[in-house]
Amino acid sequence: MDFMKLASERFSVRDFSDRPIEKEKLDIIKEAARIAPTAKNNQPQVVYVLKSEEALKKVRENTRCAFNAPVVFAICIDEAKQWRQPFSGEFSGNIDGAIVATHMMLAAESVGLGSCFVCYFDPYKFKEAFELPEGITPVALLPVGYKSDLCQPAERHFLRNSIEDFVTEL
Template identity: 40%
Template sequence: MEYKELIKERYSVRSLDGTKVVEEEKINAILEAAQVAPTAVNKQPFHIWIIRSEDNISKLCEASRFDFGAKLFFVVGSDAKNAWVRKYDQKNYADIDASIVATHMMLKIHDLGLGSTWVGAFDAPKVKELFPEMADYELVAIFPVGYLASDAEPSPRHGLRREISDFVDEL
């Protein structure tokens, strides 16, 4: 798929077909997209957890109601202690780097004919309590992933965009 087509067609999928299993090859392709994402000074301060067992999905759903019928989830976290820090103001790039990684994943998910949405509405302290291996990370995103349900469609707001002149100034 051409990049321009990919970025225009991709939308937040909120209805997934939980009966179809995402193939390992597609999971690996999503992880490869994460692996090649650029990070500041190539520090790669992120970690990804795959959640697909019924028990762990149930636990994750205790911290967020936004599962959309998925049977596969990726949780993306940033690692501030291993990130590049801008010397002028001590800005830590961990969350930015993890967000770049997550964006690569999100676009690859769509490119593979799957659907997802970036879930930010979750109780991060609860997730860390339920999954202690995530405790040392800042949790950036949860991606419920799967094949689109027959009723999946973009939000009516999906196509609403500001004019370029509204957010760009030439100096």
């Protein structure tokens, strides 16, 4: 599948089937996380694959946006490895985490799986529930699985600005 077709056909899945995900497909998604670009190639990403009943229960207690996915990836960053922008002083961790998650979402779509980028969770409660090490900060959750038979894109998925609305050539 070419990139533009892949990117345009992917949508946020909020209704998953209970069909198990093959290990090979999970491995492809993990590899996409590994090769994702990050600021200065510092690679601060730390990814947790949450698929046990206990882990999924903890996720569902922290967000309503797990959508009964059989697997939820928690994309975190190691604060000690994130790059600091020398002019603004801002850290790259959230951006790096979003880039990693985007690669994972597109990889999932490429192997026939759906996903949804989720920021609607309490990172402090999540960190506590999973006893994440000091300096490891959750950035996003990525529920992944096979789309249910009834799954459709949300109406707002099709609302797109024209290129002229957001691109300026100078």
